[in-house]
Each structure stands twice: as structure tokens, then as C-alpha cells.
Amino acid sequence: MHMGVAENLMGLKKDIPGTVKLVAVSKTKSEAEIMEAYNAGHRLFGENKVQEMIAKQPNLPADIQWHFIGHLQTNKVKFIAPFVAMIESVDRLKVLKEINKQAKANNRTIPCLLQFHIAEEDTKFGLSLAEAEELLASEEYRQMHNISISGVMGMATYTDDMGQVTREFRNLASIFSTLKTNYFSKVSAFSEISMGMSGDYAVAIKEGSTMIRVGSLIFGER
Numbered sequence: 607m608h609m610g611v612a613e614n615l616m617g618l619k620k621d622i623p624g625t626v627k628l629v630a631v632s633k634t635k636s637e638a639e640i641m642e643a644y645n646a647g648h649r650l651f652g653e654n655k656v657q658e659m660i661a662k663q664p665n666l667p668a669d670i671q672w673h674f675i676g677h678l679q680t681n682k683v684k685f686i687a688p689f690v691a692m693i694e695s696v697d698r699l700k701v702l703k704e705i706n707k708q709a710k711a712n713n714r715t716i717p718c719l720l721q722f723h724i725a726e727e728d729t730k731f732g733l734s735l736a737e738a739e740e741l742l743a744s745e746e747y748r749q750m751h752n753i754s755i756s757g758v759m760g761m762a763t764y765t766d767d768m769g770q771v772t773r774e775f776r777n778l779a780s781i782f783s784t785l786k787t788n789y790f791s792k793v794s795a796f797s798e799i800s801m802g803m804s805g806d807y808a809v810a811i812k813e814g815s816t817m818i819r820v821g822s823l824i825f826g827e828r
């Protein structure tokens with residue numbers, strides 16, 4: 607088992623502003639490793655696979671907030687809808703409709719982030735600004751009462767070129783501002799910019815991130 611999770615977590619928390627939320631990305635990591643972070647006081651965790659999240663969740667403390675951060679298939683939304691604290695990876699209207707439907711079935715509202723494709727790599731999922739505006743302007747979106755769009759999420763290109771990473775994060779921050787002005791000016795819940803991982807969280811925070819998603823720096827390499 608990897609040792610030092612609590613130390614890694616404390617070091618990272620010292621390094622980031624208190625206003626920036628930290629999602630500890632626990633994908634591929636054991637329940638024992640998650641409990642090391644939990645026992646160090648951490649409550650916010652992220653997983654990118656539905657099967658893995660629903661296998662771990664019942665075995666771990668109920669006050670853990672689980673963020674779903676991976677590509678989400680419509681037919682799997684029902685498995686996480688009862689407990690998920692936020693779905694950060696909404697990349698199409700169809701999946702948002704299903705989240706709304708399953709949230710309603712569970713008598714709750716599910717906070718969601720719109721995921722944007724900001725990287726130059728074409729391997730990452732996400733909306734363009736035009737696609738997001740089409741979604742937000744649609745009658746179908748207007749009819750959804752069990753989801754709350756809380757902001758945006760994106761992943762930068764996996765590169766050492768921090769100039770490029772800066773440009774990509776700046777683009778996401780600008781998308782956030784545009785959407786805030788045009789669609790959410792009166793919606794205080796629309797407040798999160800989820801960007802930054804182990805290799806680029808410092809740049810992300812400099813560019814306005816309110817939520818970083820960090821795995822390997824806390825739990826060790828996968």
C-alpha cells in the first residue's frame with residue numbers, strides 16, 4: 607500500500623488557497639487508501655468510472671462527497687443518481703436530460719458542471735462554447751428542474767509546455783465568464799471553474815480555478 611497519503615494531502619492543502627476546493631481523485635485506489643485521506647479530514651473525492659464508484663461508495667463513510675469526473679454513459683446515470691454530489695462531466699444534452707430524470711426519480715437536485723473541450727488533443731471529451739450555448743438556449747434545458755448547472759470543467763493538454771496549458775485554462779475561464787454573463791448572471795450557484803490536476807494545478811489556480819482535481823500527487827502514481 608502507498609504510504610504518506612495524509613502527508614501528501616496536507617502538503618498540497620498548504621500549497622493552495624483555502625478558497626480552492628480539492629477533489630481527491632481516487633480512481634484505481636483502494637478503500638484503505640481513501641480512508642487514509644478521510645482520516646486526515648478529507649471529504650471530497652472524485653471517480654471517473656461508474657462501476658468503480660458504486661462498488662466503493664457503500665463501503666465508505668456516508669459523509670463523503672462523491673464527484674463523478676469521467677465520461678458518463680446515459681444508461682449508467684441511474685446507478686450514481688441516488689448519492690452523487692456533483693457530476694462534473696456533462697458533455698451533451700442527452701446525458702443532462704437523463705441526469706434530470708434520475709434526479710427527479712430520487713427526489714433531489716443534482717449539481718452539474720458543463721465539460722468543455724479546451725485541449726488541442728482530440729482525445730478528450732467536451733463541449734464547444736457554441737454547443738453549450740445551444741444546449742442552454744434549448745426548450746428541453748428550460749424544462750429541467752432537477753439539475754443545477756454549477757459551472758464549467760476542462761482538462762488541458764498533457765504537455766510540459768506551460769504556455770499552452772495557460773492558454774487552454776485561460777480559454778476555459780473566458781468560457782465561464784461568457785456563460786455567466788449570458789445565461790447565469792442571476793444564478794449564484796453558477797460559480798465553479800474545475801481545472802487543474804497533479805501536473806498543472808498551480809497554473810490552473812493562477813488562471814482562476816475554483817476546484818482542482820488531483821490524484822497521483824495525493825495517492826501516488828497509478
Ligand SMILES: *Cc1c(COP(=O)(O)O)cnc(C)c1O
Nearest residue numbers: 631654675803804819820821822
Ligand atoms: C485522473 C483524473 C484527474 C487526476 O489526474 P492526476 O494527474 O492523477 O492528478 C483529474 N481529472 C480527471 C477528469 C481525471 O480523469
